[in-house]
Amino acid sequence: MPVHALGRDTFGNVANKGNLMPIEEAHQLxxxxxxxxxxxxxxxxVAAVMKAWAxxxxxxxxxxxxxxxxxGLLHDADWEKYPDEHCRIIIEELERRNIDPDVIHCIASHGxxxxxxxxxxxMDKMIYVxxxxxxxxxxxxxxxxxxxxxxxxKSILKKLKTPSFAAQVSREDINDAIARIDVPLEExxxxxxxxxxxxx
Numbered sequence: 001m002p003v004h005a006l007g008r009d010t011f012g013n014v015a016n017k018g019n020l021m022p023i024e025e026a027h028q029l030x031x032x033x034x035x036x037x038x039x040x041x042x043x044x045x046v047a048a049v050m051k052a053w054a055x056x057x058x059x060x061x062x063x064x065x066x067x068x069x070x071x072g073l074l075h076d077a078d079w080e081k082y083p084d085e086h087c088r089i090i091i092e093e094l095e096r097r098n099i100d101p102d103v104i105h106c107i108a109s110h111g112x113x114x115x116x117x118x119x120x121x122x123m124d125k126m127i128y129v130x131x132x133x134x135x136x137x138x139x140x141x142x143x144x145x146x147x148x149x150x151x152x153x154k155s156i157l158k159k160l161k162t163p164s165f166a167a168q169v170s171r172e173d174i175n176d177a178i179a180r181i182d183v184p185l186e187e188x189x190x191x192x193x194x195x196x197x198x199x200x
Contacts, residue, residue: 004086005116011091011108012101019100020066026073029093033077042135045196047072049130050123052195058122068123070099071106075127087115113173119180129177129188132169137192139166148197153189 021029034040050072054060060068078089087107094104102123109119110127119125140159141147159165160174178185 001086001111001114003114003116004084004088006088006091006108007116009108009117010101011104012095012099014101016098017100017102018063019098020063020070020103021097021099023066023069023073026070030073030077033090034080036080039076039080041199042138043073043076045138045199046075046127046130046134048199049134049192049195050127053126053130053191054123067100067103067106068126071103071110071123071127072130074103075107075110075131087111111173113176122181125177125180128173129181130192132174132177133188134192134196136160136166136169136174137189138196139169141197148193151193153186153193156189156193157186 030040030043034043047069051065051069054065054068058064074090074094076086078093079086082089087110091104091108094107102121105117105120106123106127108115108117109124110131112118112128119128136159137151137156140156141151144151160171163171174185178188
């Protein structure tokens with residue numbers, strides 16, 4: 001993906017802390033902006049994994065977990081219609097809607113090599129971790145007769161070392177994202193398998 005430098009590293013208004021659109025409204029935005037069903041599924045899967053991680057690993061309250069979920073759900077919302085202005089359009093839309101700046105910064109930092117916005121907090125770092133790996137694991141599931149059933153971490157690690165498999169997934173980004181957290185890659189892979197398999 002080419003660099004789409006956002007040219008800033010602060011987003012939204014601190015006065016809007018805690019302002020989140022209802023999840024139904026976010027899904028409506030997704031349906032309007034993203035005709036591609038596979039891309040919508042990717043965002044739903046990242047949202048599910050983000051929310052689960054917040055609740056299970058960060059002991060987040062419900063409002064904080066909703067922030068994580070919303071960032072995951074909308075992180076690629078402008079990719080299909082506005083590929084040359086990805087992430088700028090969704091950021092401006094969320095700013096216009098007075099959404100919590102934590103959500104907007106999280107979306108802005110989900111690809112630091114492309115948007116030149118560094119992940120700052122745990123939510124930022126985890127969306128970066130989950131984005132590429134979630135898509136990679138789903139691609140792996142699609143070629144298995146049993147999909148996610150019986151999928152193991154070892155098989156995913158092996159595919160990651162096969163450059164021709166899901167070649168569009170950046171191993172460099174995955175390695176960089178994992179290096180920013182104190183959780184082994186194997187644990188992250190298992191968590192994604194466990195939490196995105198039911199998302200349709």
